Amino acid sequence: MEPLGATTIFLVICVSCLLFLSAWRKMSGNGKLPPGPIAFPIIGNALQLNMKNLPQSIHEVRGAKYGPVFTIYLGSQRVVVLYGQDEVKEALIDQGDEFSGRGKLALADKLSKGAGIIFSNGERWKQLRRFALTTLRNFGMGKKSVEERIQEEARFLVERLRNTNKRPFDPTIPLAHAVSNIICSIIFGDRFDYEDQKFLTLIKLIEENNELLRSVLGQLYNFFPTLMDYIPGPHQEVIKNSEELRIFVLERVKMHKESLDLSCPRDFIDAFLIKMEQEQQNGQSEFNTENLVRSTLDLFFAGTGTTSTTLRHGLLILLKYPDIEEKVHEEIDRVVGRSRSPCMADRSQMPYTDAVIHEIQRFVNLVPMSVPHAVTRDTHFRQYVIPKGTTVFPALQSVLHDSREFPKPEQFNPGHFLDENGAFKKSDFFMPFSAGKRICVGEGLARMEIFLILTMILQNFTLKSLVDPRDIDIAPQPSVVVNVPKPYQLCVSPR
Ligand code: HEM
Numbered sequence: 001m002e003p004l005g006a007t008t009i010f011l012v013i014c015v016s017c018l019l020f021l022s023a024w025r026k027m028s029g030n031g032k033l034p035p036g037p038i039a040f041p042i043i044g045n046a047l048q049l050n051m052k053n054l055p056q057s058i059h060e061v062r063g064a065k066y067g068p069v070f071t072i073y074l075g076s077q078r079v080v081v082l083y084g085q086d087e088v089k090e091a092l093i094d095q096g097d098e099f100s101g102r103g104k105l106a107l108a109d110k111l112s113k114g115a116g117i118i119f120s121n122g123e124r125w126k127q128l129r130r131f132a133l134t135t136l137r138n139f140g141m142g143k144k145s146v147e148e149r150i151q152e153e154a155r156f157l158v159e160r161l162r163n164t165n166k167r168p169f170d171p172t173i174p175l176a177h178a179v180s181n182i183i184c185s186i187i188f189g190d191r192f193d194y195e196d197q198k199f200l201t202l203i204k205l206i207e208e209n210n211e212l213l214r215s216v217l218g219q220l221y222n223f224f225p226t227l228m229d230y231i232p233g234p235h236q237e238v239i240k241n242s243e244e245l246r247i248f249v250l251e252r253v254k255m256h257k258e259s260l261d262l263s264c265p266r267d268f269i270d271a272f273l274i275k276m277e278q279e280q281q282n283g284q285s286e287f288n289t290e291n292l293v294r295s296t297l298d299l300f301f302a303g304t305g306t307t308s309t310t311l312r313h314g315l316l317i318l319l320k321y322p323d324i325e326e327k328v329h330e331e332i333d334r335v336v337g338r339s340r341s342p343c344m345a346d347r348s349q350m351p352y353t354d355a356v357i358h359e360i361q362r363f364v365n366l367v368p369m370s371v372p373h374a375v376t377r378d379t380h381f382r383q384y385v386i387p388k389g390t391t392v393f394p395a396l397q398s399v400l401h402d403s404r405e406f407p408k409p410e411q412f413n414p415g416h417f418l419d420e421n422g423a424f425k426k427s428d429f430f431m432p433f434s435a436g437k438r439i440c441v442g443e444g445l446a447r448m449e450i451f452l453i454l455t456m457i458l459q460n461f462t463l464k465s466l467v468d469p470r471d472i473d474i475a476p477q478p479s480v481v482v483n484v485p486k487p488y489q490l491c492v493s494p495r
Contacts, residue, residue, distance in 0.1 A: 032385045034080055036071035037061060044073025053478045055368040055397055058083070062398075069382060077104065079372070079391045085399040085429055091381060092394055092436030098379040100437040103372025103391035107213070111242045116294025117441065118302060118371065127286040128295050132441050135271045136186065149185045150449055151341045153178050154456040160194065161461060161492050168466055168489040171315055175308040176203055179449060183303035186445075187296055188252055189267035202248060203304070205241045210305045212238045213481050242297075249293050249300075269296060299442070305482060306366060307446045311453055313476070313485040314360040317412055318458075319465040320472040324414060325458065328353050329495070332459050338495075342455040344448060350455075351424035355417035357450055361432040363412050364476060365483055368397035370434045396431050405429040412474065461492035 039045050049057040049072065058081055061070060068084035082088050091099045102121050112119040117128045136146075157178040180203055181191040192199035256269045265271040272292045279285035318325040335349045336342045347354055373392040378385060386392070401409035405427055406416045419425045433440035440446070465472060466489055476483035 033078075034069040034071045034384045034386070035066050036073075037066075039073035044075050044077070046075065049074075055395070055478055058369070058393070058395065059397070062395075068398075069384065077391055079103075079393055080386050081393045081395055083395045083398045085402050085405070085431075088394045088396070088399055088431070089428075089435065091392070092373075092434065092438070095379065095381065096436040098375050098377060099373050099392060099394075101374035101376040101389070102438070103374040103393075105372060107238060111239065112294055112298075113290075115290045116298045118298045121374075121376075123284070124286045124291070128291055129441060131272070131275060131287075132268075132295060132299065135268055136441065136445060138271075146182075146186065146445060147344055147448060147452070149191075150182055150452045151343070151456075153182050153185070153191060154453045155341065156181075156191075156194070157453065158456055158460050161457065162494060164492060166464075166491050166493055168491050170487065170489050171312055172207075172308075172487075173203070175311050175453075176207060176304060178453065179308040179311070180206070180300070180304040182445075182449060183300055185267075187268040187299055189256075189270070198248070202245065205245055206301060206304055209238050209241050209301075210482065212241075245297055245300075246293060249296050253289065253292060253296075268299065272296075302440075303442050303445070306442075307449050309482060309484055310361060310364055310366055310446075310450060313364045313474075314357070314450070314454060315457075315463060315490065316472065316485045316488055317360060317363065317474050318356075319463050319488075319490055320469045320474050321412065322463075322469060324356060325463060328356055328455075328458050329462070332455055336455070336459060338459065342452060342459060344451065346455070347451055351418065351422060352414065353451075353455060354424045355414040357454065358417040358427075358430055359412060359414045361450075362400045362406065362416065362430060363474075364432075364485075365397050365400050366432055367434070367482055368395065368478070369393040370396050371438075373438065394434065396434060399429050399431045402429055457492075460495060462495055464491040464493055466490065 037045055037048055049061070058072070061072065062068065062081070062083040068082065068087045070081055070083070072079050072081060082091050102119055102125070105119070108119045114120055114124070117125065117132055120128060157174060160174050160178075177194050177199075181199075184199075185191045253269055253273075256267075256273060260270060260273055262274055262277065265274055269292065272287065272295070276285075276287045276289075276292070279287045318328075331350050331352050332342065335346050370393070373394060375386050375388060375390055375392060377388045379388075400406075403409050406413075406429065417425050417427065417430075433443040433446070472488070473486055475486075477486060
């Protein structure tokens, strides 16, 4: 029995390999699907791709022989990669509608169940995205503008940093608290005290989830969900944490309902509840409690880790280059002075600082593959046809690190965004927020946060490294989700 069993299994594997290879040849051989390395049944290209550093692996596949548009298989999921500025722009902007779908990520699908903004599609996505964009723009709504909310929070952060009394500290938590509080004030109507236990738990859950999603097992879940469901590991924690976050938001929604004044929305949740009232008779409306909770969580989640990681990485880069920090100090002193907080109107007079911030975002390459897209119908792209529903990775890293635009892209150089007269120079290759119909909803907010928080910190402090700046490694620690800097500590010395 035993040898026969083994032979049967061997034969079944061989036959399925042959079937898969012939299907694969049929798909790519007739010039329809973009080319790519041979994939194996079930595991796809997992053996050729380094899951610990998928962006780098993808970079190598592109370099191998397949050109800027190619197909890989992550598990059984087919992914078309767009690797180059022309390709990303052509797809996301020129063929924006077709490439505006959201690709499948099993873990995200499991958590969001297609609700909310980031992982929804079709009419639901359109309604919720439009609403989020207008509501974020109006925040103004209530008493304070977004700019004032950010300035207020930046002042709290500066106080907290002052209280370190020149002692070394890891900036991760203070930055996450400050950035998260800004989004809290927009969503929930108010900021939290830095000692508030609920707030601390909330941030801890988000930080934990970010960490778990970045782990290899967390990433593997997205491509081998059926298998991973049976394996204990970090992905199970993510699910548990997310449920806690959901319950927190549900409680807040309940509190808002009890004190809602239809004529005077205080925050995003109020605005959504009012929209739900207005659309009660509309059978096609996507404004319901589930989408409210998920949209709130989306903004909270997308709005916390991204900006605070960029700032954390930015400070590390400035520690390595004290001469660059010094030039930013000079510009702040000249344009803003010491007696008032920086404001957005200052930015146009601060080309060097603006260039440093752009270069930080370019160098950090925060979301190297963007969030996966999908094509909404069978799509002709160049000489290929990409079948409806296929996942697409628009490789933002290939745009941000394109040497045609940024000579020596692996080096940090604010000159990438300055012309010969020292004026700020825009670049079409600056795409950390992606492009087209899915472009980051929080771009305006994030850019304000980064400018105001960074300038407020540097107006008040000089950064001090604990090690020789030459030994600081500023290279991003790669992940298919979000790049982060190596952990570090610093001191800040009042100016
Ligand atoms: C430095 C900060 C940030 C970066 C680099 C960033 C980057 C991105 C990227 C690359 C995407 C994917 C776009 C695509 O699908 O092609 C995205 C989507 C999104 N971001 Fe951001 N983001 C940042 C901050 C924020 C903030 C502060 C918020 C919240 C207010 C936010 C909310 C969102 C939402 C809701 C989406 C989903 C858009 C959709 O699916 O239509 N992001 N972001």
